[in-house]
Amino acid sequence: MKNRLKVLRAERGWSQQDLAQRLEVSRQSVNAIETGKYDPSLPLAFRIADLFDMAIEEIFLRGE
């Protein structure tokens, strides 16, 4: 699943580590999600959406 996490993070000037700390996950988790290697669970997707104050579907895109 594609996502806009990297762009959204960059817009805020956050490093992967910054985002990981805000989400209370490892930096490796953020990297795996950003690169599309791992699709987060619904609870984590909601946490990401809440952090960016956006809807899930504005961050995670349909398709491969």
Add this chain to the structure above:
Amino acid sequence: MICNAAKSPAQKRYLRRVLLFTGLYLVTFALQTALTKENDLSVFTRTAFALLPGFCISGVFWAIGRLIVEEQDEFQRMLTVRQAMIASGLAMASASVWGFLEGAAVVPHVDAYWWAVVWFIGLAIGGAVNRVQYGSWGMA
């Protein structure tokens, strides 16, 4: 195999538990090895000292199970589960194939505790598979 710099509380507990059980294993294995050379020990004593190293190895398996239960980072948890599944598949498949070959008198006898060693080798292979597929080794 711990490769991530920042460790979660669950990972720290896992490390402490593994170190404890590994230390106990080394001590009990040395005791058991030394005592098996004594022929005049009772069956009860030999059984007790033979059980101890096995229980210590079981403790490492328990620690890995607790890591999977306690880890709050779902991605890291998934990596550990994948490692354990690859390890289990390798160990069970190896034991099955070897068992039938041994039954056919094609290969020599292997003591059963070696399948635990194969399982831990599988855990390392699982970490490498994780690294290739997900860019991260995992925790165990």
